[in-house]
Amino acid sequence: MIFQRFYRFASPQHFYHLAVLLTPWFAWATIILMIVGLYGGLVFAPADYQQGESFRIIYIHVPSAWMSLFVYVLMAVFGGIGLIWHVKIADVLAKSCAPLGASFTLLALVTGSIWGKPMWGTWWVWDARLTSELILLFLYLGYMALQSAFDDRRVAARASAILALVGMVNIPIIHYSVEWWSTLHQGPTVSKFDAPSIHINMLIPLLIMALAFKTYFASVLLIRARSEILEYECNSNWVRELLTKTD
Amino acid sequence: MHTYWKAFSVIFSRDVTLASRCRAELANPLIFFIVVIALFPFAFGSDTELLRRITAGMIWITALLASTLSLEGIFRSDYDDGSTEQMVLSGYPLTLLVAAKVSAHWCLTGLPLMVIAMLTGIVLSLPTDALQALFLTLLFGTPVLSLIGAIAVALTVGLRSGGMLLSLLILPLYMPVLIFSMVAVENALAGLPIDAELYFLAGMLVLSITLGPIATASSLRIRLS
Numbered sequence: 189m190i191f192q193r194f195y196r197f198a199s200p201q202h203f204y205h206l207a208v209l210l211t212p213w214f215a216w217a218t219i220i221l222m223i224v225g226l227y228g229g230l231v232f233a234p235a236d237y238q239q240g241e242s243f244r245i246i247y248i249h250v251p252s253a254w255m256s257l258f259v260y261v262l263m264a265v266f267g268g269i270g271l272i273w274h275v276k277i278a279d280v281l282a283k284s285c286a287p288l289g290a291s292f293t294l295l296a297l298v299t300g301s302i303w304g305k306p307m308w309g310t311w312w313v314w315d316a317r318l319t320s321e322l323i324l325l326f327l328y329l330g331y332m333a334l335q336s337a338f339d340d341r342r343v344a345a346r347a348s349a350i351l352a353l354v355g356m357v358n359i360p361i362i363h364y365s366v367e368w369w370s371t372l373h374q375g376p377t378v379s380k381f382d383a384p385s386i387h388i389n390m391l392i393p394l395l396i397m398a399l400a401f402k403t404y405f406a407s408v409l410l411i412r413a414r415s416e417i418l419e420y421e422c423n424s425n426w427v428r429e430l431l432t433k434t435d
Numbered sequence: 436m437h438t439y440w441k442a443f444s445v446i447f448s449r450d451v452t453l454a455s456r457c458r459a460e461l462a463n464p465l466i467f468f469i470v471v472i473a474l475f476p477f478a479f480g481s482d483t484e485l486l487r488r489i490t491a492g493m494i495w496i497t498a499l500l501a502s503t504l505s506l507e508g509i510f511r512s513d514y515d516d517g518s519t520e521q522m523v524l525s526g527y528p529l530t531l532l533v534a535a536k537v538s539a540h541w542c543l544t545g546l547p548l549m550v551i552a553m554l555t556g557i558v559l560s561l562p563t564d565a566l567q568a569l570f571l572t573l574l575f576g577t578p579v580l581s582l583i584g585a586i587a588v589a590l591t592v593g594l595r596s597g598g599m600l601l602s603l604l605i606l607p608l609y610m611p612v613l614i615f616s617m618v619a620v621e622n623a624l625a626g627l628p629i630d631a632e633l634y635f636l637a638g639m640l641v642l643s644i645t646l647g648p649i650a651t652a653s654s655l656r657i658r659l660s
Contacts, residue, residue, distance in 0.1 A: 326607040333603055337594050346657045347590045351604065354586055354650055358608050361639065365611035368635075369618060 200417045201426045203277045207410040207417075214407035221400035228393030236390075242306050247394060249299040251401040252292045253317075256324055257359075259289030259405065263331070264356035267349030277413075279345035280420060282352065283335060284412035288405060290328035297321055316370035320363050327355045341420065442527040443535045450539035453512075464505040464544050465551050471497045472555055490559045491569055491620040494552050495576075495613055502577060503605055505544045506584040509536060510592045510655065520659055529652035537585045537648065545577040568623035572616035575636035582647035583608050589654035612639065 229247035236243035263285035270278035300318055301311045312318070331348055338344035421427045454461055475493045479485055513519045513536075522532045552573055556566050587604040591597050619632035 323607050323610055326603070330600075330604040330607065333600055334590060337591070337596060337600055343657060343660070346660075347654065350586070350650055350654050350657065351590060354583075354608065357642075357646065358611070361611045362607075365614040365635075369614045 198275050198277050200276055200280075200421050201424075204414060204417050204430075207414050211407050211410045211414075214403045214410065217403040218400055218407055221396055221403060225393050225396035225400050228396060229390075233390045233393055234387065239307065242303065243390075245299050245303045247397045249296060249303060250394060251398045252299065253296040253321065254398060255401050255405060256289060256293040256296050256321065259285050259292060260324065260327070260352075260359065261356065263289060264349075264352040267345075267352040271346055271349040271353075276420070277417075279341075279349070280413050280416045281409065282349060283345060284409055284416055286328060286332050286335065286348075288408060288412070290325060290332065292401075292405075293321060293325045293328060297325065314370065316367045319370065320366040323362050323366070324359070327359075331355070439527065439531055442525075443531055446522075446532050446535035447539045450536055451543065454539075454543045460508075461543060461547070464501045465547055467504065468497050468501045468548060468551055469555075471500065487560065490556065490561050491565055491624075492617055494555055494569065495572075495616055495620075498548055498552055498573065498577065499580065499606075499609055499613060501548060502544065502580045503584060503602055503609075504598075506540070506581065506588050506605075507598055507601055509540050509585060509588055514592045514658070519655060523656060523659060529655065530648045533585065533589075533651045533655065534644075534648040537581050537651070540585075541578050541581045545581055549573045549577060562624065564623040564626070565620050568620045568629050569616075571629075571633055572619050572636060575633065575640050576612045576616050579612050579636070579639050579643045580609060582643040582651075585651045586647060586654055589651045589658065592655075592658060612636065615639075 225247065230244055233244070235241050263282050266278045266282035266285065269275050270282060297318065300321070304313060304315075304318075305311055331351055334351055335344050335348045338347065418427055418430075472493060475489070476486060479489065510519065513522070523529055525532070549570070553566065553570055556569055561569065584601075584605050587601055587608075591601050591604065594600065615632045615635045619629040619636075622629045622632065
C-alpha cells in the first residue's frame with residue numbers, strides 16, 4: 189500500500205505535478221521566514237559584547253554551513269536510492285542537489301572569510317572548520333565534474349551516485365582528520381561560537397534563518413528537478429502534451 | 436574457496452607479467468618522483484635547515500601525485516581491449532578480480548615508490564625516527580591511495596578528460612591519509628609516540644580494503660552497462 193503510493197510519486201509525471209503544486213508553498217514560506225529571520229537577526233538581536241555588530245553575519249554563515257553538509261548527505265541518499273532501486277526521480281533530485289550544495293558551501297566559505305577579516309585580521313586562516321568546508325567544496329566540484337563528463341544520463345547518474353557514497357563515507361574521516369591536524373598545528377584559534385553560550389534572542393532568529401534556508405533549498409530543488417525531469421522525459425507523451433497545452 | 440584464490444592469483448600474475456613486458460612504463464612513476472623531488476630546492480632555495488623541515492612533506496606529496504598518475508592506466512588497456520567485459524562475464528566475483536588488479540598495481544608501483552622514497556629520505560638526511568615513521572606511514576598509506584584511487588579510475592576510465600577529472604576526484608579523498616602521515620612524521624621528529632596516527636592509518640587501510648574493491652567493481656559494471 190505504502191509502496192504503491194511511493195512508486196506512484198516516483199514516476200516522473202506525478203512527481204512533476206507534485207513539484208508544481210508544492211513549489212509556491214515552499215517559496216512563500218521562504219520569503220516570510222527570511223523577512224522575519226533577517227529582521228530578528230539584524231535589528232532585534234542584541235549586538236555581541238565582543239564582536240559588536242559584525243557577528244550578525246552568522247545569520248547567513250551558520251545556516252549555509254549547516255546546509256552545505258545536509259545537502260551532501262541528501263545527495264548521497266538520493267544517489268543511493270537511485271543506484272539500488274533504479275528510481276529515476278532520485279537520480280534527478282541527486283543531480284539537482286549538487287549545484288545548490290556547492291553554492292551553500294561557497295557561501296559559507298565566503299561569509300566565513302568576510303567574518304574572519306575583522307576577527308582574525310586576515311581573509312583566510314587554516315582553521316579546521318574552514319578547511320573541511322573547503323574540502324567539501326572540492327567534493328561537490330568533483331561530483332559536478334563527473335556528472336557533466338558523461339553523455340548518457342543514466343550512466344552519469346549512477347557513476348556520480350557511487351562517488352557521492354564514497355564521499356559520504358569519507359566526510360567524517362576528513363572532518364576528524366582535519367580537526368586532528370589543526371589542533372596539533374596551531375593551537376586554539378578563535379572559537380567562533382560556543383554553542384550553548386549564545387543568547388536566546390540571538391538564537392531564535394538563527395533558527396528561523398536555518399528554517400528559511402531549508403525551505404529555500406526545497407523550493408529551488410523542486411524547480412531544478414522540474415526542469416531536469418522535462419529534459420529527461422522530453423520524448424514522452426505527457427511532456428509533449430504539457431508543452432502544447434501551455435503554448 | 437580454492438577456485439577464488441586461483442582466480443585472484445591468475446589475474447595478479449597476468450598483470451605482473453604484462454607490466455614486466457614494458458619495463459619503461461614501470462620506471463616512469465619512479466623517475467617522475469625523483470624529478471619532482473628535485474624541483475623543491477629550486478622553489479624553496481637550498482637552505483638545508485628549511486629543506487630538512489619539509490622533506491617528509493615533499494616526499495609524501497610527490498608520492499601522492501606519482502600514485503595518482505600511475506593509477507590512471509590501471510583499467511585502461513583492459514577497458515579498451517574488452518578484458519573488463521570478460522572479467523564481468525567470467526562468473527567470478529568482480530570484486531575479487533578488481534582486488535587482484537589493485538594489489539598487483541600496488542606491488543608494481545607502490546612498493547618501488549616506497550623504496551625510492553626511503554632512499555630519498557636517507558639522502559636528504561632525515562633523522563632515523565622520522566625515517567621510521569615515514570616508512571610505516573607509506574606502508575599503511577600507499578595501499579589506501581591505490582584502493583581509493585581505483586574507484587575514481589573505474590569511474591573515469593575511457594573518458595575524454597580522464598586525467599584532470601581523476602585528480603579532481605581523487606585528491607580530496609587523499610587528504611586524510613596525507614594529514615595522518617604528516618602528523619605522525621612530525622610527532623616522530625619531536626620524539627612523541629605515533630601510535631594513534633598509525634592506528635588511524637591502519638583503520639583506513641582496513642576500511643578501504645573491505646569497501647574499496649566493492650565500489651570499484653560496481654563502478655566498472657556501471658561503465659560497461
